Amino acid sequence: MTGLRPVLIVDDSADDVELMREALAEFKLANPLAVARDGEEALQYLRREGPFVSRAAVDPAVVLLDLKMPKVDGLDVLREVRADERLHRIPVVMVTSSREEQDLVRSYALGVNAYVVKPVDFSAFADAVRRLGAFWAVLNEPPPSAGMEAPP
Amino acid sequence: MGPGLSQSRRLRPPTPPRALTVIHTLVAGAVLGLVCLSSGSSALAILLGAVALAALGGAALLWHRDVRERAAAAARLELLFSHFPDLLVTADTAGHFLDVNPVWERVFGYTAEELKEKPFLDFVHPDDVARTVAMYEAQQAGAEAVAFVNRYRCKDGSYRWLEWNATPVSVGSLIYAMARDVTERREADEKIRALTVQLEAHVAGLQALNAELEAFSYSVSHDLRAPLRHVLGFADLLEKQVAGALDEPGRRYLGKVRGAAQRMGKLIDDLLAFSRLGRAELRATDVSLDEVVRSAAADVQEELAGRDVDLKVGSLPAVRGDPSLLRLALVNLLSNALKYTRPRPRAQIELGAEPGANGNVVVFVRDNGVGFDMKYADKLFGVFQRLHSTEQFEGTGIGLANVQRIVHRHGGRVWGEGRPDAGATFYLSLPAAGREAVT
Numbered sequence: 001m002t003g004l005r006p007v008l009i010v011d012d013s014a015d016d017v018e019l020m021r022e023a024l025a026e027f028k029l030a031n032p033l034a035v036a037r038d039g040e041e042a043l044q045y046l047r048r049e050g051p052f053v054s055r056a057a058v059d060p061a062v063v064l065l066d067l068k069m070p071k072v073d074g075l076d077v078l079r080e081v082r083a084d085e086r087l088h089r090i091p092v093v094m095v096t097s098s099r100e101e102q103d104l105v106r107s108y109a110l111g112v113n114a115y116v117v118k119p120v121d122f123s124a125f126a127d128a129v130r131r132l133g134a135f136w137a138v139l140n141e142p143p144p145s146a147g148m149e150a151p152p
Numbered sequence: 153m154g155p156g157l158s159q160s161r162r163l164r165p166p167t168p169p170r171a172l173t174v175i176h177t178l179v180a181g182a183v184l185g186l187v188c189l190s191s192g193s194s195a196l197a198i199l200l201g202a203v204a205l206a207a208l209g210g211a212a213l214l215w216h217r218d219v220r221e222r223a224a225a226a227a228r229l230e231l232l233f234s235h236f237p238d239l240l241v242t243a244d245t246a247g248h249f250l251d252v253n254p255v256w257e258r259v260f261g262y263t264a265e266e267l268k269e270k271p272f273l274d275f276v277h278p279d280d281v282a283r284t285v286a287m288y289e290a291q292q293a294g295a296e297a298v299a300f301v302n303r304y305r306c307k308d309g310s311y312r313w314l315e316w317n318a319t320p321v322s323v324g325s326l327i328y329a330m331a332r333d334v335t336e337r338r339e340a341d342e343k344i345r346a347l348t349v350q351l352e353a354h355v356a357g358l359q360a361l362n363a364e365l366e367a368f369s370y371s372v373s374h375d376l377r378a379p380l381r382h383v384l385g386f387a388d389l390l391e392k393q394v395a396g397a398l399d400e401p402g403r404r405y406l407g408k409v410r411g412a413a414q415r416m417g418k419l420i421d422d423l424l425a426f427s428r429l430g431r432a433e434l435r436a437t438d439v440s441l442d443e444v445v446r447s448a449a450a451d452v453q454e455e456l457a458g459r460d461v462d463l464k465v466g467s468l469p470a471v472r473g474d475p476s477l478l479r480l481a482l483v484n485l486l487s488n489a490l491k492y493t494r495p496r497p498r499a500q501i502e503l504g505a506e507p508g509a510n511g512n513v514v515v516f517v518r519d520n521g522v523g524f525d526m527k528y529a530d531k532l533f534g535v536f537q538r539l540h541s542t543e544q545f546e547g548t549g550i551g552l553a554n555v556q557r558i559v560h561r562h563g564g565r566v567w568g569e570g571r572p573d574a575g576a577t578f579y580l581s582l583p584a585a586g587r588e589a590v591t
Contacts, residue, residue: 015382022389068374097381098373120381120417122388 004031005061005145007137010042010077011035011095012069016118020064023126024133031061031137039072043080046087059090059145062113062136067096067103075103078110089143091136095129239314239331245292247271250326259333261307277303277311291320291327301334313338362431369427376420383413415548419536422550426535429477429557436562438585439475441468441515445503448482455490459499466504470585471513473562478582481558484551485517485578491545492521492576508581512564518577523570532568555580 007029011017017035024033036042042065044050048057063081067074074094081087093114094107107115116132119125233240233253240253249268256267260275267275276284280302287300297318303311318329387410391398398406445465471478486501493499500520508514524532524539531537533556538549552568559566559580570576 013378013382015385016378019382019385019389022385096374097377098370100370100373102370118377118381120377120384121414122381122385125381125385126388 003056003058005058005137005142006032006034007133008034008036008042008045008060008063010037010039010063010069010074011066012038013066016066019122019125020129023129026126027130027133029133029137031133034060038069039074039077042077043072046081046090047084057145059087059142061140061142062091062093062132064093064095064132067094067107075106075110078107078112082111091140091142093132093136095132239333241329241331243272243327243329245325247273247288259306259312260304266307275304277305279303287316288327291318292325294320296320297329301338365427366431369424372420373424377417380413380417380420384410384417387413419548422548423535426550426554426557429480429554430561432477434477434561435474436472437475438470439473439478440470441478441505441513444475444479445482448479448486451479451483452486452490455487459490459494460497461490461493461499461501464500464502464504466502468503468505468515469513471515472583472585472587477558477561481555481580482515482517484555485580488551488578489517489519489521489576491547492523493519494545495522496520511584511587512581513584515580515582516577518575520575523572523574523576524568525572526570529568529570533566552578 007024009017009020011020014037017037021033034045036045041051042063045052045055046059046063048055063077065074065077072080074096078092078094081090081092091113092111093116094103094112095116095118096103097118099117104115114132116128119128233251236253237255239255239259240251241249241256242251243249248270249272252264252267254264257263260267262275273281273284283300284302287297291297297316300316300318301313302316303313305311312333313335314331315334316329316331318327320327387406391403391406442465445468449463449465482503486503489501490499493501502518503516504518505513505515522540528539531539533552534549535553536549537553538545538547552566555578556566559582562582564581564583566578566580568576568578
């Protein structure tokens with residue numbers, strides 16, 4: 001399998017997802033985009049459960065994780081991912097509206113790889129998303145996919 | 153009859169009057185003389201009798217002196233007993249007081265006789281009887297009472313708290329005890345306890361309020377920002393999409409949409425920063441204001457670009473406070489001074505300090521800027537209160553509110569003086585170094 005790893009966006013706001021798509025499209029990111037609309041869906045995607053049973057056994061290059069979401073929030077997702085033997089190496093970046101001290105502290109305590117505040121200004125926001133894509137999907141070498149390690 | 157008088161009989165050992173002693177001696181001598189004469193004794197016998205008589209007289213004199221000394225010691229003890237400031241008492245095994253010193257009458261209003269005629273348990277507060285009995289029994293078994301506390305009834309029906317120290321004495325199975333009236337002390341303690349409880353409730357309420365505020369600002373910072381980002385984002389995308397198709401008013405409207413959203417973003421950020429200032433922990437140390445001002449001045453360097461500014465900094469003392477918060481306050485004041493002197497060809501800004509009331513330090517920042525009308529002085533420090541339009545001078549109006557919040561958190565005061573078009577001076581009173589002061 002030589003396909004590019006997907007970038008997983010986890011965000012409950014359709015508007016944010018659309019703006020991120022736009023920003024990444026302008027940057028012409030070649031990696032496929034996957035979207036989960038809340039934390040529960042994100043975990044199903046990562047574990048290939050529910051609607052994602054049949055997706056390819058490839059871990060995303062990075063998870064761009066919103067913090068404040070209904071049901072299972074970003075911190076819960078991060079905690080589950082880090083506790084899961086098959087998922088714990090996947091890079092996770094918090095992408096959130098605010099820079100609240102407590103969120104920063106908790107995110108890093110749970111082992112987040114990076115923490116990015118979405119700027120209110122769109123050009124700054126688009127720039128942040130582009131740079132995230134450029135670093136995590138292109139420049140960074142992700143850990144071997146747990147799915148790919150499995151014997152064929 | 154006072155209890156002191158009744159005591160004297162008990163405490164004083166039997167002291168034969170001096171006259172009686174002399175009579176004893178004379179009688180003894182006479183008897184001896186009669187015995188000698190009646191037996192028809194010789195001169196030698198009479199001599200012997202005289203010697204014996206002299207010896208007896210000497211012994212009688214010695215005895216007399218001893219008795220006198222003992223009487224004097226007893227009188228001293230009696231004085232000590234009747235003038236001792238605490239409550240002294242002896243009690244028997246049957247549960248009666250035997251001796252009480254005069255303080256009892258003063259504290260409780262009962263005479264000594266009244267106190268002694270009933271078992272002392274009759275005077276003890278019903279709630280304290282069981283403990284008192286237990287203590288009394290322990291004492292009879294040889295235990296010492298140390299700081300044992302119970303209540304005794306006064307003649308007027310009220311109760312006084314007594315703190316007891318007692319030693320059991322095996323001779324005669326009596327108990328010798330000393331008590332101190334600790335009613336006032338206990339009442340004061342009780343008041344302190346009640347105040348503490350009140351204070352704790354108050355603090356709990358404030359903590360709940362703080363938590364609520366925290367939750368509120370957390371949600372503001374997350375939820376109010378997101379729609380703004382969307383407004384700005386889609387306005388940008390719209391512009392890109394239809395850039396060529398928009399006419400001049402269309403582009404202007406779009407510009408206004410973006411400007412308004414950006415301004416709201418700034419307001420939200422300012423409000424959040426203001427709210428954080430109120431919640432942030434105050435780390436007070438002795439702070440060199442010279443250093444704080446140097447660092448604050450470095451912060452406003454950018455605003456000096458292309459301007460003729462004469463910034464004078466006087467000698468500044470050390471104050472007690474949080475260096476990062478004080479720096480923020482001074483950055484705000486300096487930045488204000490720079491902003492409102494912009495119309496001046498040469499801005500003159502002076503930063504100095506003078507001694508204030510109660511050993512506080514008053515720091516001032518004076519400028520030759522546009523000033524303000526003192527009738528609006530009370531509006532200077534309100535959140536988002538402005539005395540100029542944003543077209544004249546940019547800003548949201550949070551700066552001086554931040555300054556005030558910072559100074560208030562230091563227990564200080566902030567005020568401003570100015571005249572329209574004749575400059576302004578802002579003053580902060582801060583605790584001097586080494587003091588945890590309030591205004």
